Amino acid sequence: MNSEAKPKKPHHHGDLRRALITSSMTLLAKGGSAALTLRRAAAAAGVSHAAPTHHFGNLDGLRSAVATEGFLLFCDAMERHVQAAEPAPRARLRGLCMGYLEFALSHPSLLDLMFREERSFDKDAALLAASTEAYQALARTAAPFVSAAHPARVTEAQIWSFIHGYAVLRTSRRFGQQAEDPSGDAAAILSLLDRLELAPSSQKPDAPL
Known part of the structure; x- marks a missing residue:
């Protein structure tokens, strides 16, 4: 035996x-x-x-915990690029967008989990805090471009929609054959952000949402 x-x-x-x-x-x-x-x-x-x-x-609880970790990594990627950029507002904005794109290309499935699947943000304090921290990184970088004519909610939505749309299209390979290094194409595409006007220096920007 x-x-x-x-x-x-x-x-x-x-x-x-x-x-x-x-x-x-x-x-x-x-x-x-x-x-x-x-x-x-x-x-x-x-x-x-x-x-x-x-x-x-349950599984949704596990996915929410993973999404929370994702938002923390996401925020770190954006902040690292912002801090590495020149101090001018437009350079910092480009840096944030490149950090956004870097994260998306490195973690496409995680990005999908964070943004495309329903998450219980109102029921998970940690998830809400992490996602809010990531959004505030964008809001702070967008703040110099906020004005009476372009309030915070509009300016932030423009920037977020622009970079998120490009990131998702690129990770889903909607552009066909692409270079391994996205920085060249991304820099050219992000040049469209140059159309954003800086708020007058005498004007205090609206507080972000």
Whole structure:
């Protein structure tokens, strides 16, 4: 008689919740939204299949946690490019857009999860906070272009629609064969932002939404 016990799932030391989010992001990157399930996330993290339920409740809870992490990474990408840009408002705006595009090209499935699937922003305080932080990065960079003729909500919507639309079209390969390095095309396309007028220096911009 074989007295050997069946191998157990390894006990996870440290931050199990973080490990499950990390494994979920890996699944998402490799197989898209359909690849992300509670059972697969647990298997990828090397823990019991019940572990995700304990931490997130259900699949929507797990996806919201992944989306929250996505918005934090997204905000960091935009801020890094803004800080690396020249201090002029237009250069910082271009930097923000390049950070947006960099994130989209590096994490297309994550971007899809964050923006195209319904998320419970009103029920998840962490998700709401992370998404608001990302939006405020855009609002701060757009602020110098806000004026009485072009209020904050309009200016921010113009910029957001412009860069998000381009990012989604590029990640979905709607432009056919494309260079691996998007900076050349993106710089030319982002030149359309040069049409945005700076607010008069004597005018205090509207507060962002």
